[in-house]
Amino acid sequence: MKHFTSVKDVPDLEALVARARAMKARPRAHESLGRGCTLGLFFFNASLRTRLSTERAARNLGLEVSIMDAGRGWQLETEDGVVMDGAAAEHIREAAGVLGRYFDLLGVRTFAGLTDRQADYEERVLQRFIEAGGRPVVSLESATRHPLQSLADLLTIEEHKPVARPRIVLTWAPHPRALPQAVANSFAEWVLAAGYELTIACPEGFELAPEFTKGATLTHDQDAALEGAHFVYAKNWSAWRDYGATAPHRTDWMITPEKMARTEGGRFMHCLPVRRNVVVHEAVLDSAASLVLEQAENRIWAAQAVLFEMLKNLDA
Ligand code: AN0
Ligand code: CP
Numbered sequence: 001m002k003h004f005t006s007v008k009d010v011p012d013l014e015a016l017v018a019r020a021r022a023m024k025a026r027p028r029a030h031e032s033l034g035r036g037c038t039l040g041l042f043f044f045n046a047s048l049r050t051r052l053s054t055e056r057a058a059r060n061l062g063l064e065v066s067i068m069d070a071g072r073g074w075q076l077e078t079e080d081g082v083v084m085d086g087a088a089a090e091h092i093r094e095a096a097g098v099l100g101r102y103f104d105l106l107g108v109r110t111f112a113g114l115t116d117r118q119a120d121y122e123e124r125v126l127q128r129f130i131e132a133g134g135r136p137v138v139s140l141e142s143a144t145r146h147p148l149q150s151l152a153d154l155l156t157i158e159e160h161k162p163v164a165r166p167r168i169v170l171t172w173a174p175h176p177r178a179l180p181q182a183v184a185n186s187f188a189e190w191v192l193a194a195g196y197e198l199t200i201a202c203p204e205g206f207e208l209a210p211e212f213t214k215g216a217t218l219t220h221d222q223d224a225a226l227e228g229a230h231f232v233y234a235k236n237w238s239a240w241r242d243y244g245a246t247a248p249h250r251t252d253w254m255i256t257p258e259k260m261a262r263t264e265g266g267r268f269m270h271c272l273p274v275r276r277n278v279v280v281h282e283a284v285l286d287s288a289a290s291l292v293l294e295q296a297e298n299r300i301w302a303a304q305a306v307l308f309e310m311l312k313n314l315d316a
Contacts, residue, residue: 001309003130005123005139006147006186007193013154017194020155020298020305027060027304033311034063040103041067041140042096044076044110044125049272049299050140050148054107057303061311066103078125092125096132105310106133109140112180114244120144120180121209136310138303144209146182148306149271150190152298156291157191157231159298160267165196166230167264171222172202173255173279175236176248183271184237185212192216201225203250209240222253226262233269234280255280260289267291 003009010016022029039058043051051067058065070076076095077088084091099106108129112120120143130137139147157166168191170184184200189212191198198216200208207218219225226232234255239245254277260266268280268290276282284290 001306001313003137004147004306004310005126005130005137005142006145007150007190009147013190013193016151016305016309017155017158019308020151020301021158023057023060023304023308024298024301030308031060031062033308034058034061037105037311037314038064038066038103039105039107039307040099041065041107042099042109042129043067043069043071043140044108045071047109047140049296050109053296053299054138054140054148054303056300057307060300060304061307063105063307063311078128092128093132096129097134100133100135104135104314105138105307106135107138107140108142110142112143112182114178114180114238117240117243136313138306138310141182143180144182145186145189146271147186147190148299148302149183150186151302151306152295153187153233153269153271154190154194155298155302156269156295157196159294160231160291162230162265167228168196168198168231168233169225169229170198170200170233170235171225171255172206172253173234173236174248174250174253175246175275175279178238178244178246179236181208181237181240184208184235187233187235188212188216199225199229203247203253205241205245206237206239206247207241208237223259223262226259226266229263229266231269232260232263232266235270236279254278255284257281257283257287260284260287265289269295272296
C-alpha cells in the first residue's frame, strides 16, 4: 500500500482489519520496524483524535513523528496559476515539496471548503499535496473521505457485532454548522466494501453522492430505518445536492433513548467530536449502548495497521 486515501487503496480489506486487531493485541510487537524513519503530519484543521492516535500509533512502530498545525496563522494557496498577492504566503506546491524533503512518510488533513463541489470532490488539495510531496501520503481526513476513521469503525463493528451479518444504519442528525460529507461518505464506502448491508436515513435533500452509496438502501424515514438495527451510526453532514446547505431545525432527527428503543439492542456509534443534546441525547451517549470511546480507541490500531503497511512498502 503506497498511499492511504480511500478503501480503494487497500488491496485486502479483511487482512487490514486483522492487522489492526493484531496491533491492538500486541501494540509494541513491531517497535523496531519504523526505526530511522520519519513521519510528518500536516493539519489544515484542528484535531484531537486523529492527531493523537496517529502519533501514538507511529511511536508504537518506532517512527519519529513531527506535527504541524497549519490551521492558524499559516494560509497556503492551493490553486494553480493564481497571482499570490492575497493572504496566502506560500503555495501548497512548495510547502508539500519541503515536507517531502524532511520526512519519509507524510500525513495531511484537509477539510472540504463546502462552496465548490467540484473542487472538493476532485480532492484538489489532497492530490496536489501527494504530487508535490513526492512521498507516501496517509489521509488524516480529506474533503470527501475519512479512511482512518472508517477503518476504526469497521474494526469496532467486527468486535461488537452480535450476528455475522448485522443490520447497520447510518443516519443523518442535526448540527448547527455546515459539516463535510467525508465521514458519512467514507463509512458507507467501507461498510459496503466489507460486504455488509447498509441503510442510510436522511431528510430529503441530504442524500450523499451516489458514488459512495451504490448498493445501500436509502430512506427518508428514520424511525423505520432504526427498526431492528444492531448499529446506529449517527452523523451530521451538509447537503451534497444543494452543496453545503444545512438543516439545524430538523431537531426531530436527534438520536434519543426512545429512538434507540426501536433497535435490536442497537449500539450507538459516532466518530466524535459530538454535540450532546443536538446530534444525540446525552442519555444515549452515557448508556452502555454507546461505542464512541471504543471507536476513538480503535483509531490508534487503525492508524498503526496502515502505517505498518506503508512502512513495509517503503522497504519493498
Ligand atoms: C468534523 C466533521 O464532521 O467532518 C470532523 C469529524 C472527524 N466535525 C466537526 O468539525 C465538528
Ligand atoms: N474523529 C476525528 O477524526 O476526530 P478529530 O477531528 O478530533 O481528529
